[in-house]
Structures are given as C-alpha cells and as structure tokens.
Amino acid sequence: MSQDTPYIYDVTVNTFDQQVIEKSFQQPVLVDFWAEWCAPCKVLMPLLAQITESYQGNLALAKVNCDIEQEIVGRFGIRSLPTVVLFKDGQPVDGFAGAQPESEIRKLLEAHVQMPAPRAADPLQLAQELFAESRFAEAEAQLKVLLSEDNGNARGLILYARCLAERGELGEARTVLDAVKSDDAHKAELAGAKAQLTFLAQAAQLPDGAELKSRLAQNPQDDQAAYQLAIQQLARQQYEAALDGLLKLFIRNRSYDEGLPHKTLLQVFDLLGNDHPLVTTYRRKLFAALY
Structure with a gap:
C-alpha cells in the first residue's frame, strides 16, 4: 500500500x-x-x-x-x-x-484543516516563464523586484537586458549587459543575450520579412535575402524557421559572407541554450553538414 x-x-x-x-x-x-x-x-x-x-x-x-x-x-x-x-x-x-x-x-x-500558505514565487523563475510567453513588461516588473534586492544577480540582469531589448531599448540593454561580470557560470547566457541584441539591431536596418520572402519566391538562390530573412525571424523569436533557413544557406553556400551562416547558427545556439530541443536538433544537422 x-x-x-x-x-x-x-x-x-x-x-x-x-x-x-x-x-x-x-x-x-x-x-x-x-x-x-x-x-x-x-x-x-x-x-x-x-x-x-x-x-x-x-x-x-x-x-x-x-x-x-x-x-x-x-x-x-x-x-x-x-x-x-x-x-x-x-x-x-x-x-x-x-x-x-x-x-x-x-x-x-x-472545514477542519488549514491549507498551507502558498510559497512566495521566485521572481527570477516567474520572470523567465513570463519572458517565454512574450509577456515582457510583466517579466521586467518581476526582475525589478529581484534586482532591487540583489542588483548583482547576473541571471536577473541578463534577462532584464533581454526584456529591454524586446522593447526596443537596445542601448540601455547593452549598458546592462556590459555591467554583468562574465564568468563561466553565465558565459553562455551572456553570449546569447548579446546575440539577441545583435539580431534586433540588424533587423531594424533590413527590409521587412514580406519583401524578403517575395525576393526568395522569385529567386530561391538569393543568398542575401535568405540570410536577411533569417535575421528578421530571429528578431521575432521565430527560431525554428531561422535555424532552418541558416542551415540550408550554409549547405548551399557555406562561404557566404566569410562563413556568416555558420557563425550565426552558433550565436543562436548560445541564445537558446544547450538544453533547448531546437539546439539539440540543429547541432546534429550542422555536424552532419560539416562532416
């Protein structure tokens, strides 16, 4: 029993x-x-x-x-x-x-037994869940609570910078990331956040996704349009579509812009983290394409 x-x-x-x-x-x-x-x-x-x-x-x-x-x-x-x-x-x-x-x-x-008081939610964990749901303002509010008590919390600062970046505050986000002490424990998260800033800044200077898709429909071999579309997709967190496009571009033309598709794939892996299922899948596919 x-x-x-x-x-x-x-x-x-x-x-x-x-x-x-x-x-x-x-x-x-x-x-x-x-x-x-x-x-x-x-x-x-x-x-x-x-x-x-x-x-x-x-x-x-x-x-x-x-x-x-x-x-x-x-x-x-x-x-x-x-x-x-x-x-x-x-x-x-x-x-x-x-x-x-x-x-x-x-x-x-x-009527007879008192339920235990609910445990206070961990602000960082709650912020991570909100961020994953694209509820950036709410995530930012949780992180402000956390950082008001521990302004050196590296993971909190990194996620706070990512929230700022999603709101278009790229300069402020970069200032926050520059204040994070880089150590082995947070190296990948920091690299991922910096990659996100790069993608968002690049996307702001590129044609929109509809125009790039139109160019590719007319010419599927348009490597520039393929790469720029992947950057637009990354800026909008369309990670699977972006990874797929980058991998296909790498296989078709691995020397494009001095190996930029390969470098960008590695940046996305940092952004998503090693435990993400897309990273596991596309690392394997990239390895197969390389060797």
Missing part, C-alpha cells in the same frame, strides 16, 4: 491513542480503516496519501489494518470498508464510508 512518511503511518492498538487521539490536538488526523482484501481500499489509500501530502504537515493520515487491529475496529464500531474518520482535538469530527472522489474528500477537510 502507500509508503509511510512523517505524516502518513500505520497505527496499532498500542499506538492508536498516542498517534491519533493525542496527535489530533496538534493537527487533524485522518484515520483510514482498510483491509488487504478490500479493492476500494487500495484505490482510496493512495488518494488519501496524496491529499495528506498536499497539506504539507497540517494533516496526518493514520492507517488501520482491520484484519489485524480488531480491537480498534470494535472500539469505533467500523462496519464497512473503507471507512475514513477525521479526528480533531481528541474527538472524531467527520468521516465517510466507501471510496469517494478527491473533490468530496477535500470539501470535507476544508
């Missing part, structure tokens, strides 16, 4: 008073009366364990094996299994018989 933890445990006739009655003065205790032969018991117990763990110490779950602990069964007049009883301040205060859905069990507990 379910694994014991500090808040989930078996009780016997010798430990029931201490682990249920006395303990219920400190925190509510759910008592699960079960038996090995009872199929609904085996469905219910993992659910009770999951619910108990969600209370992070504000609730305990005591398990009574009714095949063995007949004295406890008789003491509380248990007639059907599974039966679950909630003890609080030394007394049974609520309960149910038979398997129940999670929503009903939680509804029963709401």
Whole structure:
C-alpha cells in the first residue's frame, strides 16, 4: 500500500491513542480503516496519501489494518470498508464510508484543516516563464523586484537586458549587459543575450520579412535575402524557421559572407541554450553538414 512518511503511518492498538487521539490536538488526523482484501481500499489509500501530502504537515493520515487491529475496529464500531474518520482535538469530527472522489474528500477537510500558505514565487523563475510567453513588461516588473534586492544577480540582469531589448531599448540593454561580470557560470547566457541584441539591431536596418520572402519566391538562390530573412525571424523569436533557413544557406553556400551562416547558427545556439530541443536538433544537422 502507500509508503509511510512523517505524516502518513500505520497505527496499532498500542499506538492508536498516542498517534491519533493525542496527535489530533496538534493537527487533524485522518484515520483510514482498510483491509488487504478490500479493492476500494487500495484505490482510496493512495488518494488519501496524496491529499495528506498536499497539506504539507497540517494533516496526518493514520492507517488501520482491520484484519489485524480488531480491537480498534470494535472500539469505533467500523462496519464497512473503507471507512475514513477525521479526528480533531481528541474527538472524531467527520468521516465517510466507501471510496469517494478527491473533490468530496477535500470539501470535507476544508472545514477542519488549514491549507498551507502558498510559497512566495521566485521572481527570477516567474520572470523567465513570463519572458517565454512574450509577456515582457510583466517579466521586467518581476526582475525589478529581484534586482532591487540583489542588483548583482547576473541571471536577473541578463534577462532584464533581454526584456529591454524586446522593447526596443537596445542601448540601455547593452549598458546592462556590459555591467554583468562574465564568468563561466553565465558565459553562455551572456553570449546569447548579446546575440539577441545583435539580431534586433540588424533587423531594424533590413527590409521587412514580406519583401524578403517575395525576393526568395522569385529567386530561391538569393543568398542575401535568405540570410536577411533569417535575421528578421530571429528578431521575432521565430527560431525554428531561422535555424532552418541558416542551415540550408550554409549547405548551399557555406562561404557566404566569410562563413556568416555558420557563425550565426552558433550565436543562436548560445541564445537558446544547450538544453533547448531546437539546439539539440540543429547541432546534429550542422555536424552532419560539416562532416
């Protein structure tokens, strides 16, 4: 059955008073009366364990094996299994018989057990999630909170610079990145952020994507249009399309502009990070094209 933890445990006739009655003065205790032969018991117990763990110490779950602990069964007049009883301040205060859905069990507990206070979100993690969803202003707000408390946080500064860059504040973003101390721990992230600034600055000086696509439709061998379209796509975070275009250009003309497609591919790898699935895929494709 379910694994014991500090808040989930078996009780016997010798430990029931201490682990249920006395303990219920400190925190509510759910008592699960079960038996090995009872199929609904085996469905219910993992659910009770999951619910108990969600209370992070504000609730305990005591398990009574009714095949063995007949004295406890008789003491509380248990007639059907599974039966679950909630003890609080030394007394049974609520309960149910038979398997129940999670929503009903939680509804029963709401009146008696306090849910733990939610943990404060990590501003950096939240900012990263917001940035990934292109919610740059909200990410920036989270980073300002973080940097007001730790203005030397390298990862926070790098992401803050990327938010500024997405808003078109390229000069300010570069100033922030120049203030980041480059060390091995943040080398790739810093290189990636600088690459993003480069792509955004370049894209601002290039024809728009529609014009470049039109040129390529007329002449698929237009290497300049292919490269410039990839830069426009990178500036708009269309990474897969950009990587695909750069790789095809590299395969078709690897010496274009002194090997610029290859150099740009490596910059994009820095920008996305080694764990990104696109980087894994396109590193492999680039390797195959090189060798």
